[in-house]
Amino acid sequence: MEQHFGLMNASRNDLDAWWMPFTANRAAKRDPRLIASAEGMTYCTPDGRRLLDGISGLWCCNAGHNRAPIVAAIQDQAARLDYAPPFQFGHEGAFALASRIAALAPGDLDHVFFCNSGSESVDTALKIALAYRHARGEGGRTRLIGRERGYHGTGFGGISVGGLPANRKAFGHGLSGIDHLPHTYDREQQAFSIGEPEWGAHLADDLERIVALNDASTIGAVIVEPMAGSTGVLAPPKGYLQRLRALCDRHGILLIFDEVITGFGRLGFAFAAERYGVVPDMICFAKGVTSGAVPLGGVIVREAIHAALMQGPERAIELFHGYTYSGHPLACAAGLATLDLYRDEGLFERARTLEPVFAEAVMSLREEPNVLDIRTIGLAAGIDLAPSADAPGARGYDAMVHAFNVNDLVIRISGDTLSLCPALIVSEDQIGELVEKTRAMIRAVA
Numbered sequence: 001m002e003q004h005f006g007l008m009n010a011s012r013n014d015l016d017a018w019w020m021p022f023t024a025n026r027a028a029k030r031d032p033r034l035i036a037s038a039e040g041m042t043y044c045t046p047d048g049r050r051l052l053d054g055i056s057g058l059w060c061c062n063a064g065h066n067r068a069p070i071v072a073a074i075q076d077q078a079a080r081l082d083y084a085p086p087f088q089f090g091h092e093g094a095f096a097l098a099s100r101i102a103a104l105a106p107g108d109l110d111h112v113f114f115c116n117s118g119s120e121s122v123d124t125a126l127k128i129a130l131a132y133r134h135a136r137g138e139g140g141r142t143r144l145i146g147r148e149r150g151y152h153g154t155g156f157g158g159i160s161v162g163g164l165p166a167n168r169k170a171f172g173h174g175l176s177g178i179d180h181l182p183h184t185y186d187r188e189q190q191a192f193s194i195g196e197p198e199w200g201a202h203l204a205d206d207l208e209r210i211v212a213l214n215d216a217s218t219i220g221a222v223i224v225e226p227m228a229g230s231t232g233v234l235a236p237p238k239g240y241l242q243r244l245r246a247l248c249d250r251h252g253i254l255l256i257f258d259e260v261i262t263g264f265g266r267l268g269f270a271f272a273a274e275r276y277g278v279v280p281d282m283i284c285f286a287k288g289v290t291s292g293a294v295p296l297g298g299v300i301v302r303e304a305i306h307a308a309l310m311q312g313p314e315r316a317i318e319l320f321h322g323y324t325y326s327g328h329p330l331a332c333a334a335g336l337a338t339l340d341l342y343r344d345e346g347l348f349e350r351a352r353t354l355e356p357v358f359a360e361a362v363m364s365l366r367e368e369p370n371v372l373d374i375r376t377i378g379l380a381a382g383i384d385l386a387p388s389a390d391a392p393g394a395r396g397y398d399a400m401v402h403a404f405n406v407n408d409l410v411i412r413i414s415g416d417t418l419s420l421c422p423a424l425i426v427s428e429d430q431i432g433e434l435v436e437k438t439r440a441m442i443r444a445v446a
């Protein structure tokens with residue numbers, strides 16, 4: 001008999017066609033983990049099981065799932081205006097959302113370029129950096145600097161400045177003229193850190209080495225995640241980002257913060273830039289801007305960069321870049337409703353208040369079997385499990401599967417590192433539940 005999965009007329013054969021992203025497809029399709037509906041902190045499977053969402057979708061549903069005002073805004077927008085071309089035309093929602101986002105951003109980050117994802121936001125920011133250099137007659141400043149263990153999405157720009165070997169090695173040389181700063185994680189110095197580790201600010205100084213080697217006149221921009229999320233929740237060492245800002249200023253290098261995860265409340269502020277008191281030249285955002293409900297990303301740009309590109313004849317295009325769906329009406333409607341929710345429910349402040357509660361609860365896992373390290377900051381935690389001897393990543397994989405099948409919990413893994421990142425609406429009880437489910441899962445795969 002054919003097995004059904006709760007999709008209309010779906011059978012195992014129907015699982016073949018979709019090539020799932022960042023997924024062990026063959027294993028996943030033998031044991032599919034299907035989600036049928038969601039509400040708040042909870043997912044429902046096709047057979048009616050309720051699971052706790054421990055990772056806000058994929059670090060994105062910061063206001064929780066299926067929030068009524070966001071759903072209503074999308075429905076209303078779809079009925080009024082499904083689409084408007086963003087090239088040479090516009091619609092109210094895109095202007096309104098850009099203004100709202102600019103108002104949330106620090107300093108004179110006053111201009112917003114829309115795209116559809118985090119990856120596109122990174123490629124957009126890198127291209128704006130290069131176009132800015134070109135416009136200023138500094139066309140030699142094309143070198144771009146990322147960081148080891150950095151994740152900046154999957155475009156060719158993003159994997160080039162990114163520092164994850166697995167995401168690069170099958171895909172050729174990437175962009176030329178790329179350098180990487182060292183990552184800031186050292187277990188010996190930082191084990192079981194809550195918030196910003198004390199050790200590691202000096203690692204920013206490696207930028208001086210790259211400048212000495214190549215000369216500042218060849219360097220366009222540095223891009224970092226203020227807190228590296230998907231590679232294991234690596235908070236910036238105390239003073240690191242400030243030091244990086246000072247070095248970039250000294251050498252006239254643009255500083256780009258990739259806030260695709262840290263934006264919209266994850267660290268208790270609209271942007272991590274605010275938490276750390278560091279004003280970057282551009283901020284990449286996506287995910288939380290619509291609480292994951294409709295794809296939307298963008299780049300927030302400082303006044304001087306924008307102004308440098310707004311030169312030339314008035315009827316000439318200033319930046320030859322954009323997407324058919326830049327500022328899509330449904331995405332902008334979702335974004336406006338999401339920002340209202342964040343404001344009306346005080347969710348960024350809520351994340352700040354819950355941060356110590358979350359940290360203490362998660363740190364209670366430190367004595368569990370195979371736990372090598374735990375790091376928490378904001379409402380995010382990374383838990384490193386000791387790899388099993390024969391197969392790195394297998395324990396993490398088994399943990400994720402066990403969590404879904406047995407503990408009614410959805411988490412994220414990268415290798416043997418587990419990530420927890422609940423929506424900002426999480427209650428203290430749900431934090432406890434999340435930690436106890438995680439504990440049971442860790443014990444099960446020991």
Ligand code: PMP
Nearest residue numbers: 117118119151152153258260261
């Ligand atoms: N940058 C960062 C810091 C991210 O965490 C991610 C996704 N996790 C991306 C970029 C890519 O975003 P997307 O998957 O929307 O392309």
